Amino acid sequence: MGEEPLVRWDWIGRNLPVLRELLVDNAVMALVPVLAGLLLALPLGLAGVRWRRLYQPTVGVMNVVYSLPSLAVFIVLIPITGLATRLTVMVPLTFYAMAVLVPAVVDGLAAVPDHVRQSAVAMGFTPLRRLLQVELPIAVPVVLAGLRVATVSSVSLVSVGALVGRGGLGYLFIDGWQRQFPTPIIVGIVLIVLLAGIADLLLVGAQRLLTPWAGSRTRRRA
Amino acid sequence: MITFDGVTKRYAGGTVAVDDLGLEVPTGEITVFVGPSGCGKTTSLRMINRMVDPTGGRVLLDGVDVTTIDPPTLRRGIGYVIQQAGLFPHRKVVDNVATVPRLLGWERRRARARAMELLERVGLDAALADRYPFQLSGGQQQRVGVARALAADPPVLLMDEPFSAVDPVVRASLQDELLRLQAELRKTIVFVTHDIDEAIKLGDRVAVLRVGGRLAQLDAPARLLAEPADDFVREFLGRDRGIRLLSFVPSGDLPLRTDLTVPVSTTASARGTAEPWLALVDDGGRPLGWIAPRSLPDSGTPADVRPEPYGTFVRGRDPLRSVLDAALLSPSGHAIAVDESGRVEGVVTREALDAALARATGDARG
Numbered sequence: 160m161g162e163e164p165l166v167r168w169d170w171i172g173r174n175l176p177v178l179r180e181l182l183v184d185n186a187v188m189a190l191v192p193v194l195a196g197l198l199l200a201l202p203l204g205l206a207g208v209r210w211r212r213l214y215q216p217t218v219g220v221m222n223v224v225y226s227l228p229s230l231a232v233f234i235v236l237i238p239i240t241g242l243a244t245r246l247t248v249m250v251p252l253t254f255y256a257m258a259v260l261v262p263a264v265v266d267g268l269a270a271v272p273d274h275v276r277q278s279a280v281a282m283g284f285t286p287l288r289r290l291l292q293v294e295l296p297i298a299v300p301v302v303l304a305g306l307r308v309a310t311v312s313s314v315s316l317v318s319v320g321a322l323v324g325r326g327g328l329g330y331l332f333i334d335g336w337q338r339q340f341p342t343p344i345i346v347g348i349v350l351i352v353l354l355a356g357i358a359d360l361l362l363v364g365a366q367r368l369l370t371p372w373a374g375s376r377t378r379r380r381a
Numbered sequence: 382m383i384t385f386d387g388v389t390k391r392y393a394g395g396t397v398a399v400d401d402l403g404l405e406v407p408t409g410e411i412t413v414f415v416g417p418s419g420c421g422k423t424t425s426l427r428m429i430n431r432m433v434d435p436t437g438g439r440v441l442l443d444g445v446d447v448t449t450i451d452p453p454t455l456r457r458g459i460g461y462v463i464q465q466a467g468l469f470p471h472r473k474v475v476d477n478v479a480t481v482p483r484l485l486g487w488e489r490r491r492a493r494a495r496a497m498e499l500l501e502r503v504g505l506d507a508a509l510a511d512r513y514p515f516q517l518s519g520g521q522q523q524r525v526g527v528a529r530a531l532a533a534d535p536p537v538l539l540m541d542e543p544f545s546a547v548d549p550v551v552r553a554s555l556q557d558e559l560l561r562l563q564a565e566l567r568k569t570i571v572f573v574t575h576d577i578d579e580a581i582k583l584g585d586r587v588a589v590l591r592v593g594g595r596l597a598q599l600d601a602p603a604r605l606l607a608e609p610a611d612d613f614v615r616e617f618l619g620r621d622r623g624i625r626l627l628s629f630v631p632s633g634d635l636p637l638r639t640d641l642t643v644p645v646s647t648t649a650s651a652r653g654t655a656e657p658w659l660a661l662v663d664d665g666g667r668p669l670g671w672i673a674p675r676s677l678p679d680s681g682t683p684a685d686v687r688p689e690p691y692g693t694f695v696r697g698r699d700p701l702r703s704v705l706d707a708a709l710l711s712p713s714g715h716a717i718a719v720d721e722s723g724r725v726e727g728v729v730t731r732e733a734l735d736a737a738l739a740r741a742t743g744d745a746r747g
Contacts, residue, residue: 274464280432281459281467283455284453293471370471372515
């Protein structure tokens with residue numbers, strides 16, 4: 160009884176290089192898709208605002224993509240992008256990020272008050288300048304809120320990739336389960352939560368820096 | 382000068398917002414477009430800077446059809462102020478004001494220096510320059526809006542219900558501020574409002590529009606009050622037109638009587654006078670109220686009685702309306718004239734006021 164402790168610290172000590180490698184792999188496979196998703200969501204979101212008819216179908220398709228089980232998508236992709244490659248994991252995650260970010264971009268642009276847009280027009284902004292200097296900056300808080308959701312969920316979704324041979328820290332779950340050995344499982348969970356937490360904190364910091372004016376959202380006068 | 386030449390705006394659904402509008406907005410004056418909602422006043426305003434293009438007729442800016450000018454270029458030369466100020470929430474106050482100079486290609490330092498100058502001009506503390514719009518009160522935001530519209534020194538200023546969203550006290554001070562600025566700057570201003578009192582206070586000329594976008598009357602405010610063109614205008618102007626008309630009659634030439642005042646420190650009894658009322662004045666020359674000499678005890682001095690209520694007006698600055706108001710507040714029926722610093726200059730009697738009122742209403746009718 161009790162010879163097997165919940166966490167074996169010596170195991171952690173012996174496996175530090177592997178843990179570091181898995182952590183980096185997990186971070187890359189989570190964050191690259193979020194960045195790619197943001198770059199793709201911007202033009203799609205803008206199109207959705209410009210041509211309102213496109214928006215609902217786009218969101219519909221995004222939601223269907225989002226509802227596809229990630230494991231199924233990984234398996235379908237294997238013949239194209241290869242078994243146990245980063246790409247196989249990152250392609251679906253990019254779509255998941257887009258499913259969150261396209262509506263965030265559209266909502267962010269919709270949050271630009273009409274009187275602000277009108278006054279920009281009246282002062283002689285050209286449409287492109289108005290977008291870049293007025294509308295997108297004002298959309299930043301809403302887009303960043305979407306980015307936080309996309310980032311955190313992407314960090315944890317990477318682990319599913321372990322089932323197709325490339326899951327970052329998710330490998331620890333399979334390893335621990337196969338050997339009936341809880342330490343890697345617990346270490347994996349803790350590291351994923353830490354990674355997600357740190358990424359989220361960085362985004363909150365970016366939000367403070369980028370939008371010192373955003374008090375208007377929460378402290379608006381009556 | 383801005384000319385509306387048979388301007389019509391008909392929307393695809395068949396709604397007519399503006400119907401064959403023809404009028405001229407003279408250079409250097411404030412022309413107010415006023416009317417109920419749906420009268421096309423904002424649409425008309427927006428046709429000047431091409432936020433709306435007419436479906437018929439032409440809008441000319443100093444003789445040039447505005448539809449021949451590229452919209453961003455046109456708009457950078459026309460100041461624009463709207464109801465909620467429309468400030469950019471993500472830019473500091475100083476950068477909001479510097480917007481149009483920056484669009485015109487001024488370098489940042491020069492645009493900011495110009496912005497600081499304008500903040501001062503509209504009565505804002507330089508310390509506000511580095512704040513964000515959400516940190517300002519509604520009245521301050523509106524002042525920033527005016528400063529921003531003036532930043533590139535455009536000859537024309539369009540103002541679309543700029544003071545409607547602030548409380549009445551702030552609104553009155555913003556209106557006074559605009560009149561003060563306009564006295565210095567002499568811009569060509571088109572001002573849209575639904576508030577007829579605001580129109581009458583600010584306008585050199587007032588265009589009353591009726592629903593469906595037709596011009597009902599275009600006149601100077603006094604003329605509008607004295608002679609409304611039809612029942613619609615009369616009804617829109619509301620009550621008390623006669624009294625409001627007195628706001629346009631100066632008080633400077635009213636005869637003053639200086640023998641109706643008595644200093645509070647006098648030792649003689651005032652009982653000797655035949656006048657029923659005397660204005661009591663303190664040692665600094667300021668009014669204390671009216672006293673009835675006959676009610677004094679035999680040997681009493683003016684200091685022994687409690688003075689009755691009184692009203693004052695500033696001679697030369699306040700209009701006849703203020704004189705009438707001051708007279709109505711006094712049991713004597715007379716109005717006390719004071720100078721800018723509040724010292725009594727004399728008294729305008731009810732008889733003198735009556736004569737002035739008779740002349741004024743006669744003038745307005747003629």
